[in-house]
Amino acid sequence: MNCFTHGRNPAVGMCAICQKGICHECVARETPRLLCRACEARPSGPGYAWYGWYGYGFEYRSSTTIGTWPLVHVCAGIDPVTMRPRIAKGILAVGNIAVGVLAIGGLACGLFTVGGASIGLLLAVGGAALGLGVSVGGFAVGSIAIGGAAVGFMYAIGGGAFGPAVIDGRHCDDAARDFVRRWLDARPLSCR
Numbered sequence: 608m609n610c611f612t613h614g615r616n617p618a619v620g621m622c623a624i625c626q627k628g629i630c631h632e633c634v635a636r637e638t639p640r641l642l643c644r645a646c647e648a649r650p651s652g653p654g655y656a657w658y659g660w661y662g663y664g665f666e667y668r669s670s671t672t673i674g675t676w677p678l679v680h681v682c683a684g685i686d687p688v689t690m691r692p693r694i695a696k697g698i699l700a701v702g703n704i705a706v707g708v709l710a711i712g713g714l715a716c717g718l719f720t721v722g723g724a725s726i727g728l729l730l731a732v733g734g735a736a737l738g739l740g741v742s743v744g745g746f747a748v749g750s751i752a753i754g755g756a757a758v759g760f761m762y763a764i765g766g767g768a769f770g771p772a773v774i775d776g777r778h779c780d781d782a783a784r785d786f787v788r789r790w791l792d793a794r795p796l797s798c799r
Contacts, residue, residue, distance in 0.1 A: 609630075610629055611628050612627075612630075613630050622643040622646055623640035623641055623690060624642060624643075624646040625646050629641070635647035664682065664683045664684010664693060665681070665683050666680075666681070666683075666684075667679070667681045668697070669697075673698055676696060676707070677696075677697045677698070678697065678699065679698070680699070680700050681695060681700075682695045682701075682703075683702055695710075695712065699711075700712070700715075705717070715727070715733065720732065720736075720738075722734075725737070726738065730742075731743070731744070731747075736748070736754065738750075741753070742754070742757075750762075752768070756768075757770070759771075759773075762782075763775070764783065772786065
């Protein structure tokens with residue numbers, strides 16, 4: 608493999624960020640990862656984003672904290688030093704991977720969560736939602752599960768539902784019907 612910039616020079620490695628072959632002349636930094644001069648010169652920090660295959664991404668942390676967690680933490684992309692995905696950790700956490708009291712992300716874990724894969728203690732909303740309280744999603748597992756496929760420890764409502772009190776295409780239990788009427792303030796359901 609030859610250098611991307613100097614096509615006749617053999618490459619000593621690949622830049623950890625842009626993945627281009629680089630020669631001795633193009634190396635800007637060797638530790639902890641090999642970087643080229645162009646990637647080293649890119650601005651970084653809050654407000655700057657660069658989205659390549661291994662892009663820097665974006666990160667914002669509020670200066671207000673509760674304990675050790677920031678009030679708001681928003682991030683995306685890859686940490687250029689560790690080459691691992693950034694994880695948003697805060698009271699309000701937003702990112703590809705988010706952990707917080709209110710977590711919003713592709714993978715969200717916390718007290719109240721919204722995400723593609725959502726793990727929440729009180730409320731989980733997402734494509735796949737897992738929680739101890741209310742879970743709402745395409746696939747939902749929780750004490751009260753509402754979704755396309757719902758597995759509820761108390762109540763399950765959905766296209767295919769499994770649990771002690773169920774409303775689905777095949778079943779309509781009286782306990783689940785009373786739950787819907789009482790908590791969701793809906794008109795009485797007719798089960799046939």
